[in-house]
Amino acid sequence: MKADLPTSNQSTRFLLLYALAWAGGSISYVPFLSILLPVRVSAVVPDQSVEWLAHIAFIGAVAASLGNIGFGWLSDRTGNRRTLIVAGVAASSILLxxxxxxxxxxxxxxQIVAWQLSLNLMLAPLSAWAGDCIPHHQKGTLGGLIAFAPAVGALSGAFVTLPGLASGDGRLWLVAVLVPLCVLPAVLFGRPRPFPELMYSDAPEVPLRQAITGLVHSAVGRMWIARLLIQIAEAALFAFLYIWLRTLDDSITDNDTARLFSIVLSGSIPIAFLAGHWSDRTGRPALPLTIGTALSATGLVVMGLAGSIPIAITGYFIFGLASTAFLSLHSAQTLRFLSRPEHRARDLGLFNLTNTVPSMVMPWLTLAMVPIFGFGALFFLLAGLAVVSGALLLSLLRQD
Structure with missing residues (x-):
């Protein structure tokens, strides 16, 4: 995994503004999908809320998958990532x-489909922009910085659901205002230092079909599958944490759940930052990822055994801290493996399937298992997937 690295660094100014923009991307969907939408749907159709949310998650994930690949390809072809980011911010805010x-x-x-497409008009070029501007020897630091994003997304959920702050529609307006405040400073004032070597590769051109079929036997493929398995678990908790907690204690509120998200995701920030900084200094990016999968599996087992809120929250803390740090570091380290900068956003769109495919799989998995076996059995299955993810990453340790 080692390569010829540029000797200079990207400016701290751009790294921080990019991290803020990435946090804005998280704000654009985390409060809505994890709290605002489930609460409103539960109020409108209380007897069909799980079915509605499952269908919405599936169709929305299909739209997000296609949008991320398509708009990533468009940003590669046009080379104008910042204009597309601004257009996506505007469209997604209006639709929200x-x-x-x-x-x-x-x-x-x-409208969920249209909103998901507009979100990915923003997110696809934004993710590729980091690959254009941030050298490999700063990828671990980047992973630590973008760990702020899930925490900020969860904190924004806790903020907009504060009792008495805003009505249901007012909460959507608050989210729509926060997103451009976070994303646009990087676009307008970032001024990243150019790294021409990041925009050039002497790797041979590989047709898209061949690249996809070759994934299974490559380090990129192992990274892809390892993330996919962790993301399936993450997606299940993302959509159904509120409902699961209420099966243990029906006094749990939407704001309680939002605050729990916030605390867990905030706690993952120093973990991801220190692990990323360590991986940059030692040149061992795969080791923190492997440890993260083991801890994720442990947290899921605790959740599967939980019969009370304190044990449930303990398990979620272990899982949430480990999986969030894993996903942040993985997002940054993925850029090491994508060898064709002219297809960077398109290829990241294919990698983004690890974020969206779980939202297609998870609703049906949940509907098939939970009514018959309960949430505990689901969490044991997800723990098994996390163990497989770690096993895949073990093979990369030899390349560190």
Missing amino acids: VTMPIDGGYYRLLA
Whole structure:
């Protein structure tokens, strides 16, 4: 995994503004999908909330997958990532504040699709921009910095759900204002230092179909599958944490859940930052990832055994801290393996399937298992997937 590295660093100014922009990307969807949408759907159709949320998660994930690949390809072709980012910010904010949550199932589903497409108009070029500007020897630091994003997303959920702060529609407006405040400073004032070597590769051109089929036997493929398995577990908790906690204690509120998200994700920041900094200094990016999968599996086992809120929260703390740090570091380290800068955003779109495919799989997995076996059995299955993820990454340790 070692390569010829540039000797200079990207400016701290750009790294910090990029991390803020990435946090804005998290704010754009975390509060809505994890708290605001489930709460409103539960209020409108309490007897069908799980089914509605499962269908919305599946269709939304399909739209996000196609949008991320398509808009990534577009940003590669045009070379103008910043314009697309701004367009995505504007479109997603408008669609969010006009979301017809009380307007019926099909109308809501159609706007969710449009909103997911607009989100990825912003997110696809934003993710590739880091590969254009941040050298490999700073990828671990980048992973630590973007660990702020999930925490900020969760904190924004806790903020907008503060009792008495805003109505249901007002909460959407708050999110729509926060996103451009975070994303646009990097676009307008970032001024990243150029690294021409990051925009050139002498690797041979590989057709897309051949690249996809070759993933299974490559380090990129192992990274892809390892992330996919952890993301399936993450997606299950992302969508159903609120509902699971209420099966243990029906006094749990939306704000309680949002604050739990915030605390766990905030705690992952120093873990990811220190692990990323250590991996940069030692040149061993795979070791923190492997440890993260083991701890994720441990947390899921504790959750599967939980019969009370204190044990449930303890398990979620272990899983949440480990999996969030893993995903942040993995996002940055992935850029080491993508050898063709002219296809960087498109290839990241293919990697983004590890974020969206779980949202297609997880609803049906949950609907198949939870009514019959309960949430505990689901968590044991997810723990097994985390163990497999770690086994895949073990082979990369020899290359560190």
